[in-house]
Amino acid sequence: MDLNSVSQILDFAIEKEEEAAQFYRDLAAKMSQQHVGEVFESFAREEMGHKAKLIAVKRGDMTLIDSQRVTDMKIGDHLAEIVLSPDLDYKQALIVAMKAEKAAFQLYQGLASATDDANLKGILLTLAKEEARHKLRFEIEYEENFLREN
Amino acid sequence: MPKQPPEVRRYNFNEVALGYSAESAVEEAKRCIQCKKPLCVPMCPVEINIPGFIKCIAESDFIGAVRILKDKNCLPAVCGRVCPQEEQCEKTCVFHKKGGQIAIGRLERFLADWEAEQRELEMPVILPSSGRKVAIVGGGPAGLTVAGDLIKLGHKVTVFEALHRMGGVLIYGIPEFRLPKVIVTREVEYLRTLGVELVTDFVVGKTRTIDSILEEFDAVFVGSGAGLPWFMEIPGENLNGVYSANEYLTRLNLMKGFLFPKYHTPVKSHRRVAVVGGGNVAMDCARSALRLGAESRIIYRRSREELPARLEEVENAEEEGVIFDFLTLPLRYIGDENGWVKAIECQKMELGEPDASGRRKPIPIEGSEVIYPLDAVVCAIGNSPNPLIGATTPGLKIGKKGNIEADEKTGATSREKIWAGGDVVTGAATVILAMGAGRFAARSIHEYLCSL
Numbered sequence: 001m002d003l004n005s006v007s008q009i010l011d012f013a014i015e016k017e018e019e020a021a022q023f024y025r026d027l028a029a030k031m032s033q034q035h036v037g038e039v040f041e042s043f044a045r046e047e048m049g050h051k052a053k054l055i056a057v058k059r060g061d062m063t064l065i066d067s068q069r070v071t072d073m074k075i076g077d078h079l080a081e082i083v084l085s086p087d088l089d090y091k092q093a094l095i096v097a098m099k100a101e102k103a104a105f106q107l108y109q110g111l112a113s114a115t116d117d118a119n120l121k122g123i124l125l126t127l128a129k130e131e132a133r134h135k136l137r138f139e140i141e142y143e144e145n146f147l148r149e150n
Numbered sequence: 151m152p153k154q155p156p157e158v159r160r161y162n163f164n165e166v167a168l169g170y171s172a173e174s175a176v177e178e179a180k181r182c183i184q185c186k187k188p189l190c191v192p193m194c195p196v197e198i199n200i201p202g203f204i205k206c207i208a209e210s211d212f213i214g215a216v217r218i219l220k221d222k223n224c225l226p227a228v229c230g231r232v233c234p235q236e237e238q239c240e241k242t243c244v245f246h247k248k249g250g251q252i253a254i255g256r257l258e259r260f261l262a263d264w265e266a267e268q269r270e271l272e273m274p275v276i277l278p279s280s281g282r283k284v285a286i287v288g289g290g291p292a293g294l295t296v297a298g299d300l301i302k303l304g305h306k307v308t309v310f311e312a313l314h315r316m317g318g319v320l321i322y323g324i325p326e327f328r329l330p331k332v333i334v335t336r337e338v339e340y341l342r343t344l345g346v347e348l349v350t351d352f353v354v355g356k357t358r359t360i361d362s363i364l365e366e367f368d369a370v371f372v373g374s375g376a377g378l379p380w381f382m383e384i385p386g387e388n389l390n391g392v393y394s395a396n397e398y399l400t401r402l403n404l405m406k407g408f409l410f411p412k413y414h415t416p417v418k419s420h421r422r423v424a425v426v427g428g429g430n431v432a433m434d435c436a437r438s439a440l441r442l443g444a445e446s447r448i449i450y451r452r453s454r455e456e457l458p459a460r461l462e463e464v465e466n467a468e469e470e471g472v473i474f475d476f477l478t479l480p481l482r483y484i485g486d487e488n489g490w491v492k493a494i495e496c497q498k499m500e501l502g503e504p505d506a507s508g509r510r511k512p513i514p515i516e517g518s519e520v521i522y523p524l525d526a527v528v529c530a531i532g533n534s535p536n537p538l539i540g541a542t543t544p545g546l547k548i549g550k551k552g553n554i555e556a557d558e559k560t561g562a563t564s565r566e567k568i569w570a571g572g573d574v575v576t577g578a579a580t581v582i583l584a585m586g587a588g589r590f591a592a593r594s595i596h597e598y599l600c601s602l
Contacts, residue, residue: 033537033552035540035548035550035552036550038550071502071511073511073512073513078384078481078497080383080385080387082383089552090551091383140511143511145551146531147451148429148532
């Protein structure tokens, strides 16, 4: 897919959100424990929410707000890769999501550094920031549930 | 309350706190001003009439005090030792602001121990048989509370315990130096004398399912605890010498590894042990490692102020010589050529900007990595319920963290005739909260049985 215009970039991002949602739906269907399947389904719904937001941006109904710096708690950075299997638990599901959001962040960062067009660079960095925000959301959920050290 | 000196107790597994004498208990009880609207009682999850038993102690009527205490608490010797009274009943004592709150927990412990020293225990009134049968899954604090309450109401009660000894976390989790096992055994035996049937080595979900048990029983209470340990999910966790807190403490407490060869399950002697976590379980592991002769350190991601462990236990650990590394995050475990852990790499943290909730979250400091040589790590960051019951009980609603979903006030679950409470519902919490949940569930089960 060419990424030579804001419209093309948004189409790419919308497709990525759909892919992410499908990834979580597929995982949800494979889980042996129903409650873990429901966790992945909720992640899929969040991705569809991101997709809807990007569609609204493309239509001109809303703008992507480039707000303040996003905190990087780096919780996911040092955690081992989770081997996908039907026996995942909630904790592992959150790690999968943190890693996926980090990969998406890095993708947009990489694309931004590969273009000299200031306008395109701007939208790609904004998308990267969105993914960083999604990662932070999972990091906070992970911290609040699994890093109480109790 | 007198304690073993730190330089002595760090080399033995005997109980640290030595308890009140009768004279000092009476003296302490006399300080209670018997508030007309006592603020301590609403803070007790099992609703003990605290001023009532303290008044009896002040009058040296220990039998009367025991009667009041045991009316609401079937495990007083346990609660007197491990309840976080400083966060509950003692916190709202009118003397708390001046730092002179009545030592309710210590008085409770004194009474329970005094009663145990008497030749004969006073038996409570037990109602005539209702002809109804209740099965309890798990012989820990929640299950034992339900058993104690329901047996007195005339129902037949059977407790099914997966391990070979009753007591749950009181037996396998909390170390001897904080809760001597003879005390747990004594409290369990009291329930047996009341008529509770105690079945060990029975894994519900494997030996028999809950549905199979319900063919014989009118109701089931699930209090199977949170026995599935969490790990950090960082590289190196499969190395030898990396333990879960559950395994480490079970080897010591249930299997008496520290008394090898008198007991048959040894525990390896380590020279340097790091315990990851900051709760009471982490303190228990670090202090146990110390007693086994190791240099022992706690690695905790936040600062001392946020330690979830009881302050008393933190201070005990510090006095005994446990090293604390605050604002430190483990990154990976490093192994030797034989697959044994030989070091831990950590990163130092700093507290970041306050988030929306106002809390400052720990953020890694770039370039602050540090490596500590060691030969054992104990991961004490938390536990989930074992998934076995959920997996073998169709229709039982399970929450995201693998916990059974149950009504907070009644313990009722999504399945008829099945109640649940304690750590299997809340995740790992305190003994007294589990007992409180057991009390609510017992009431609800009793109402149900009376309606049949």
